[in-house]
Each structure stands twice: as C-alpha cells, then as structure tokens.
Amino acid sequence: MDTSKLMFREDLMAGERILVTGGGTGLGREMAEGFLKLGAEVHICGRRGGVCEETAKELMDAHGGKVVAHACDIRVPDAITEMNDAIWSGHGALTGLVNNAAGNFISRTEDLSVRGFDAIANIVFRGSFYMTHDIGKRWIEEKRKGSVISILTTWVWNGGPFVVPSAMSKAGLNVMTQSLAVEWGRHGLRFNAIAPGPFPTEGAWARLSPDSSEGGSNLEDTDRSGNPMGRVGEMHELVNLAVFLLAPGADYVNGQTIAIDGAMYNASGGNFSMLSNWGDAEWKAARDAIEGANQKDKTKRTV
Ligand code: HXC
Numbered sequence: 001m002d003t004s005k006l007m008f009r010e011d012l013m014a015g016e017r018i019l020v021t022g023g024g025t026g027l028g029r030e031m032a033e034g035f036l037k038l039g040a041e042v043h044i045c046g047r048r049g050g051v052c053e054e055t056a057k058e059l060m061d062a063h064g065g066k067v068v069a070h071a072c073d074i075r076v077p078d079a080i081t082e083m084n085d086a087i088w089s090g091h092g093a094l095t096g097l098v099n100n101a102a103g104n105f106i107s108r109t110e111d112l113s114v115r116g117f118d119a120i121a122n123i124v125f126r127g128s129f130y131m132t133h134d135i136g137k138r139w140i141e142e143k144r145k146g147s148v149i150s151i152l153t154t155w156v157w158n159g160g161p162f163v164v165p166s167a168m169s170k171a172g173l174n175v176m177t178q179s180l181a182v183e184w185g186r187h188g189l190r191f192n193a194i195a196p197g198p199f200p201t202e203g204a205w206a207r208l209s210p211d212s213s214e215g216g217s218n219l220e221d222t223d224r225s226g227n228p229m230g231r232v233g234e235m236h237e238l239v240n241l242a243v244f245l246l247a248p249g250a251d252y253v254n255g256q257t258i259a260i261d262g263a264m265y266n267a268s269g270g271n272f273s274m275l276s277n278w279g280d281a282e283w284k285a286a287r288d289a290i291e292g293a294n295q296k297d298k299t300k301r302t303v
C-alpha cells in the first residue's frame with residue numbers, strides 16, 4: 001500500500017492495541033500496515049504462523065513500531081483464549097479487534113458437502129463470534145472501551161449465489177454487529193462493519209477466480225466492466241475506512257455496515273450470479289484449481 005495516501009495524522013492511533021485476525025495476508029495485512037503507520041501496536045494471527053511472522057517482520061522493517069505475530073486457529077475457542085491471555089499478560093489489553101479472517105470458495109451449492117459448508121461457516125460465522133465474545137467479555141469485566149470492525153461483503157444485503165456458506169456466515173456477522181452495538185453499547189463498546197467490493201488478493205482470487213490446477217488466480221485480468229467506476233478498490237481506500245471506524249474520534253458511529261465497492265452492488269449486484277452459465281467442465285476445473293490452492297496453503301499451517 002502507498003501509505004502516503006492515508007488520510008490521517010501520523011499519531012492518530014498511538015496508544016491503541018489492535019488485533020487483526022488473518023493479518024498475515026491480503027486485506028488484513030494492509031490494515032495492519034495502516035494501523036502500524038498511524039502509531040498503533042498491532043497483533044496479527046493466522047494458522048500459518050510463519051506467514052504471520054514474516055509479515056510482522058516486513059512491516060516493522062518498513063515502518064518501525066511493534067507488530068506481534070500469533071499462530072492461532074480462530075475455529076478453536078481454547079486457542080483464542082490462550083492467545084488473548086498472552087496478549088493481555090505480555091503486552092496489555094487490546095483496544096480494538098478486526099474480524100478479518102475468512103475462508104471461501106466458489107461452488108455450486110448442490111456440489112457442497114456438509115464438511116464443505118462447515119469449512120467456511122466454522123471460520124467466518126463461528127470463529128469470528130468466538131473471538132468477539134472472548135475479547136468483549138474481557139472489556140466488560142475490566143470496564144474498558146473497545147471497538148470491533150468486521151470485514152463482510154455486500155452479499156449481506158442481496159445474497160451470494162455460488163458462495164452460499166460465505167454469504168450466510170457474513171450475514172450472521174452483520175446481525176452480530178447490529179445486535180452487539182445495542183447490547184454492549186452501554187459498556188462503551190462499538191461494533192461496525194465494512195462490506196468491500198473487489199480488492200484483488202492472492203487468497204481470495206485463488207478461490208473465487210481460479211485459473212489453473214496449480215492453485216493460481218486471475219489477479220491481473222479481473223473483470224471491471226460491472227463496476228460503475230470501472231476499477232477495483234485500492235488498498236489505501238479500504239484502510240482509510242477501517243481507520244476511521246476503529247480509531248478514536250468516531251465514537252458515536254455504532255452498529256453500521258458500510259459498503260466500499262464503487263457502487264458495484266447497486267449497479268450490478270456485485271455477486272457471482274454470472275456463473276449461472278457455467279457447466280460441469282468449468283466447475284470441475286475451478287474445483288481442481290481451488291483445491292490446489294488449498295493444499296499449497298495447508299503445507300504452511302503450523303496450528
Ligand atoms: C467444493 C470444496 C472446495 C471446492 C474445498 N472443498 N474446496 N468443495 N468446491 N472448491 C471441500 C473439501 O472437499 C472438504 O469437504 C471441505 O471443503 C473441507 O476442505 P479442507 O481443505 O479440509 O478445508 P480446511 O482445511 O478447513 O480449509 C478451509 C478452506 C480453505 C475454506 C477450504 O480454502 C481455506 O483455508 N481458506 C482460507 C483463505 C480464504 O479462503 N481466503 C479467501 C477469502 S475471500 P469433503 O466433504 O470433501 O471432505 C472472501 C470473500 C471475498 O471471503 C469477496 C470478494 C468480492
């Protein structure tokens with residue numbers, strides 16, 4: 001990301017301690033970089049401990065400050081508690097959480113197994129709740145203010161054909177955001193969400209726009225024609241919105257989900273309805289490619 005495009009003063013997030021789940025790659029890494037650049041202490045977690053370590057090192061080499069990597073599988077409640085205990089005792093209380101970690105792949109719903117559904121729902125729907133619950137309880141107990149943002153998709157408003165487990169799980173988090181904003185607002189806790197349109201990343205595109213059985217992705221030739229602005233999102237645009245929602249100064253914004261998609265879902269749905277014309281051959285090729293990407297990533301998991 002070009003950090004000169006951040007909209008905020010350099011010390012805006014000094015004194016903040018933010019956990020970004022899935023912060024080793026993609027959008028999570030970009031947000032971690034933005035928070036660090038604006039003075040926050042940043043914690044990142046993922047199942048590939050080495051990837052998180054490498055990201056932490058690269059960000060600190062570039063900007064100084066403190067980024068701490070944690071190997072943690074958010075599907076495992078005890079692992080979440082253990083990581084948060086370590087953060088609280090080794091560094092101090094978190095002031096913010098970004099529920100960014102996710103799993104997804106395109107599939108005809110009739111081709112999904114129960115395990116396929118669970119693979120996504122257990123990360124997005126359950127894992128994000130477990131994390132929010134563990135941290136929220138600590139904030140309430142300690143009478144601390146805290147801010148949570150969850151990274152959703154515009155499918156929470158109009159559905160996600162061919163990504164049904166993801167769309168259902170993200171819709172659940174949208175309702176979590178609205179519900180906890182009300183229930184825990186009296187404790188000084190805030191819950192907001194961002195619904196990004198296309199911001200090409202390796203992790204997402206390998207599973208949503210796969211192009212080979214080696215687990216590759218069509219990052220470069222993303223179709224921009226359905227977007228009124230004729231382009232995909234730029235990382236600093238997303239990071240600026242995340243900072244605005246998370247940082248002190250926007251304390252009265254609570255229970256909101258904001259789209260950042262160049263008006264794409266208003267114009268063309270912003271989902272995968274165009275895959276209705278794929279036949280068996282296209283779906284087989286996509287699945288082979290996605291499973292190639294899954295295998296490649298799995299070899300790096302340390303938890
Ligand atoms: C059908 C599939 C499949 C596919 C996997 N499965 N890929 N089914 N089509 N393409 C099935 C498997 O066959 C298996 O079921 C089950 O899913 C579990 O597979 P595992 O490989 O064991 O899963 P697991 O190790 O838990 O990995 C989770 C994962 C993986 C979601 C499958 O892709 C992952 O770890 N992803 C993390 C990164 C990621 O997805 N990033 C993208 C986020 S983008 P059976 O029954 O055969 O055992 C995003 C939205 C972007 O969220 C929006 C853009 C606009």
Ligand code: NAP
Nearest residue numbers: 022025026027046047048073074101102198199201203204
């Ligand atoms: P990504 O790079 O694949 O990011 C997903 C991250 O989640 C990875 O770092 C992954 O790390 C982590 N993760 C997955 N399962 C986990 C688990 N069980 N425990 C801990 N961490 C886990 O993809 P991305 O595009 O940046 O996506 C980031 C977020 O943005 C997701 O919520 C996605 O739905 C959302 N989003 C993205 C776009 C887009 O255009 N890119 C659009 C809309 C919404 P490990 O594999 O190491 O665990």
